Amino acid sequence: MPVALELRNKTTTELEPVPPYNFDANLHKPSHFPSSGDIWEKGMYWMTMVWNGQELGLRFENIGTIYKPRVRINVYSPDKLSKEFIDNLIPEIRWRFNFELDISEFCDKFKSDKVLGPLIEKWEGMKPIAASSLYESLVIYIVLQNATVKRTVQMMENLYGNFGKKVKFDEKVLSSFWPPSQIAESTEQTLRDLKLGYRAKYILRISEQFSKGEIDEFALRQKGRDEIKKEMLKLYGIGPASVEYLLFEDFYFCGSIEKIPPWERKIMSRLLFNTELVPSEKIVKFFRKNYAGWEKLSFHYIWEDIFWKRKYEHIEWLENEIRL
DNA sequence: CATCAGGGCCCTG
């Protein structure tokens, strides 16, 4: 493992997300698998980012409240960054951490709801957060496929170790992503040796497409849900389950649920119906009936809440559903 | 020891 790249230069800025914005519930998603690419503590968040081919370290500090949100952001880099670079970076950060989306209507509408009310009380201002580039998200969804958490983590860390870099900033050493070309110039066998299995082909092809500039993430952000869905399904290795994640977590569409993965189905059956396993349609209908227009975001509140609980207390039945 | 499912997707018939 090579020594970490030192990011000695620091640029600081302060930004104001659209309220309500819940710093901790947005910068940390306890349901996600652990990664060496970021660290969360209450009120503070560190992560790596590659922007215009430049490795960066980001540190977010909460200096506001839910209703008057304000975030201090340190951008760490090997050398001093130009004003142009920073001016370019800021809107991207605003997008990736979903500073712009206004969910006040959702919070107001359901704050007295029997199920959502108490959760909005706790997590008001929680939204979907991409944090990653589209390319990086696609890689993540591919290593999630047909794998347990442990295996996903293994694949992800193998990729970081082989193609990514370690960067050091603010006393933290974190893994940073690689540019798509890095994998595009690699081989399927190299990826298979990293234990990616049949996913090797998917990641290779998608890396090639991104490296050739065939996918314009910024243009996609301007398009509607159905068009994005159609475009993403064209990608080799991206099917309905991955698209379901993409539409919500990366493009921030908070409505309609179309597909529920098996483990989410089990956990939701338990939470909503106190039954071992109900049909997916029943869960979909529940959300459509009660939270039309906000189905996915509602799901998200229920989902992350149980994983927040899991951080601090042992939940026997849940442990049995999460295969490590 | 063998078998199998797991936070899917592709390909074939």
Place this chain on the structure above:
DNA sequence: CAGGGCCCTGAT
């Protein structure tokens, strides 16, 4: 449109 095959790993 259903179903087999695919990588790897740990559980049985």
